[in-house]
Ligand code: PAN
């Protein structure tokens with residue numbers, strides 16, 4: 615029998631106590647996802663160690679649920695805001711939720727039929743990500759964007775298609791506001 619647990623999540627930093635895993639994504643690892651390659655090179659040259667986001671997770675042996683936090687730094691590369699790689703799930707029948715704790719952003723979703731949806735991310739909004747919809751979170755604010763995610767332990771990540779093709783929509787800054795536009799290099 616599994617024992618109940620209480621995990622303390624700091625809504626401003628995403629730090630979880632206890633946690634069972636953690637990784638950092640540096641900006642320099644994410645060149646493929648941004649349109650403006652010159653702006654990307656310039657930012658990496660300025661600070662090669664800059665962090666884009668951090669994922670902390672809690673995986674309980676024997677449980678069906680898997681959850682954690684993602685903490686995204688604010689920033690832009692060219693006109694695009696800092697964003698996650700984006701992925702489909704390996705298990706096409708499994709969904710996920712994202713519950714924003716602090717900051718503001720956009721959750722961009724895309725079905726296999728290339729239907730697109732955008733869900734606002736702000737404290738209090740819990741987004742449901744249906745099975746087989748690709749998803750990418752974008753920090754459009756000037757503070758860290760922190761959200762809790764929860765899915766089945768079997769869910770898995772499939773990064774290939776989004777890394778290769780990108781998503782049909784981009785989120786860019788226009789006159790200080792986020793704007794969703796067509797991705798000119800999506801085919
Ligand atoms: C999240 C994401 C996390 C990082 O845990 O994996 O926010 O985004 P990328 O994995 O796209 O870099 C999730 O959606 N898990 O399924």
Ligand code: ZN
Nearest residue numbers: 701703710749
């Ligand atoms: Zn996911």
